[in-house]
Amino acid sequence: MLADDTYVARRLFLLGEWDAALAVLGPDGDPELRAEIAVDRWFFRIEDHDEAEKAVAALDPSLWTAQLLTARLAYSRLMFQRDPRPDDRAVAEASYRAAATSGDELQRGWAVYHWGVLLDNIDEDSAGAVARYEEAFEIATKYGDDFLESYIIRHLAHLKAPAEGTAMLRRSLHLRAALGARPQTIAAQAVLADDLPEHDPERAELIRTYRPGAEELRIGWLKPTG
Template sequence: MARRLHMLGEWDAALAALGPDAEPELRAEIAVDRWFFRIEGHEEAEKAVGALDPSSPTAHLLTARLAYSRLLFRRDPRPDDRAVAEAGYRAVVESGDEKQRGWAEYHWAVLLDNVDENAADVIPRYETALEIATKYGDGYFESYVIRHLAPHKEPVERIAMLRRSLHLRAALGARPQTIAAQALLADNLPENDPERAELTRTFRPGAKELRIGWLLSED
């Protein structure tokens, strides 16, 4: 139940549905996602991550994601956040868990892309992540990778990748991610394109309902 509520963007309900014996990794993942989408609940997210085995790939990955998000959203960033983020991703890449490595390669690329604005080094990491997503037939993971790889492509391929990301997310019932994909696709279409207007009318009510902070801030 908690996983399903998580996919629907019902983060509070998902956390409430977890019993006392629930997997601590699941609790931490949900809490970090809630923080990332709503930009609220950081203290609870950090506490949930702190309850994990600090040497585990999940702990490294979520610690790095929290550090990255503080930098990205400029929400009380810490002096060592950049170093903490990269160290966490590197630890997961070196852990030997291939699926976790794929996510770490992806998040590392996003760090380079959005914080460092280092376009030269991001493509190989995105492509490695995409290879792993494709190998395992993981459409959810693929939707994340191609969403961020798309801006580095020519317009026709970019729009095709953004549409595929949207369709993958919608098919999987990942509501917050679908709304975010609608917003990004709209932003990449010409201003006079009717599809852009329709996507905008579609995603904004959902973003308000789920309180997706970084989409609402663009209104």
């Protein structure tokens, strides 16, 4: 039964049904999965930060998952300016660095990617970010991790020439849709819509499509595109 509950929780997690996923998992479920879901819910909804932090604190700090999620919490407080702490920048980089050395190679790819996002969005260090995105991209393609690739190329897109960047955004959207990752697909639709010319019919269709889903999932940082 526990294995079945974990499977169902993972499927609900992928759909952005965070509350239901946590309920199915229950208090005795996989603590790493619980922490992942709680942090993801906080990141998309900008709600229940304390519960996310508590779930991460319950993990063995030497675990790759604990290191990555600790970094993501610190990064997100800075990014969204939600009660950022004086040491958040240092904690984020130190934890990403630790995660990049404590897991397997694919896990390293995720850690290096997130480290690149920190450099990109917080430090505005494009050169440093690109180096890490490219390293993570090599790992993602080596292991066929389409989900990781979808994240990397979505961030690389804004550093490329317009036509190439738009093509990357479309591929990111298609990869996420194929995987059934609903919150990420909605976010990809919004980003692509914002990238397209104002009077492009595809832009209007993307906006019409993503807005109801964003409202249903209560994605807190996804501002409507006019």
